Amino acid sequence: MGFFSKLKEGLKKTRETFVDSIDTVLKAYTVIDDSLFEDLEEMLVVGDVGVETANKICGELRIRVRDKGITKPDKMMAQPPSARSPTTTSSRASA
Numbered sequence: 001m002g003f004f005s006k007l008k009e010g011l012k013k014t015r016e017t018f019v020d021s022i023d024t025v026l027k028a029y030t031v032i033d034d035s036l037f038e039d040l041e042e043m044l045v046v047g048d049v050g051v052e053t054a055n056k057i058c059g060e061l062r063i064r065v066r067d068k069g070i071t072k073p074d075k076m077m078a079q080p081p082s083a084r085s086p087t088t089t090s091s092r093a094s095a
Contacts, residue, residue, distance in 0.1 A: 018047055026073040032065055036073060 001009075021043050029036045037058050044054035061076065070076055 021047065022077065026076060029073045032071060032073055032076065037062060 022040070025036070025039050025043055028039070040061070041054045041058045044057060045051055049057070064070070065076060
């Protein structure tokens with residue numbers, strides 16, 4: 001197995017573990033509240049996403065939950081965002 005194959009496989013495992021962690025946090029709650037968002041933020045920071053990025057992700061998720069009327073934690077990740085926000089697109093373009 002070559003270097004890039006090993007790297008790809010390692011990243012796949014990391015992604016699966018990260019997604020499993022998000023699922024675990026969401027399944028621990030029956031309602032969407034501040035504690036849920038605090039736990040998600042903490043999980044993101046521990047997952048080495050960074051404080052600023054974790055805050056941004058949770059902030060955008062709060063808006064999406066409110067705008068779409070999502071009331072159950074297990075439905076939070078079920079609906080993909082309809083479109084990227086202009087700030088997300090422009091920050092990627094400048095990177």
